[in-house]
Amino acid sequence: MAWIVLVISGLLEVAWAAALNASQGFSRLWPSVTFFVTLALSMGGLAYALRTIPLGTGYAIWVSIGVIGTALIGMFILGEGFSLPKMLCVVLIVSGVAGLKLLS
Template sequence: MSWIYLLFAGLLEIVWAVAMKQSAGFTRFWPTAIMGVSMIGSFGLLALAMRTLPLGTAYVIWTGIGAVGAFLVGIMLLGETVNAARIIAAVLIVTGLVTMKLA
């Protein structure tokens, strides 16, 4: 169950990162509200996952899901640039996540 909590915590991290971008520096109410709620949910689920998962593993997986997810949302929905260096960086993050899970 902890891995499911961690997965959803990571997905909520993507939501709050995108909402933070859309909040325009906290000047838009709804994106700011979505960011706050998803941030609380993400931290709460991360805390539940950490009841049984090691700190280092849980934190690395959580931040990795958020980082790669935000990277993909930025490219697919926000028109951010794609280049070889950014793709290599994302692949390295995913490789690290898989290695951490297997360790």
């Protein structure tokens, strides 16, 4: 159960990062509200997951899901540009996360 909560919390990290961008410096109400709600849920889920998952592994996976998700949103939705070197870096992150999961 902790692993499922950790993955959901990582996805919520992507949501709060996207909402933070959309809030335009907290000048827009609903993206700002979305940011704070998803941030609280993400942190709460991470705290729950870390009760049974080691800190280094859990935090690394949580952050990695956020990094991968926000990078993909930036490249494919926000038009920040796609390149093979960027995708290689995303693949390296995914490989590291998979390695952490397999070794824990």
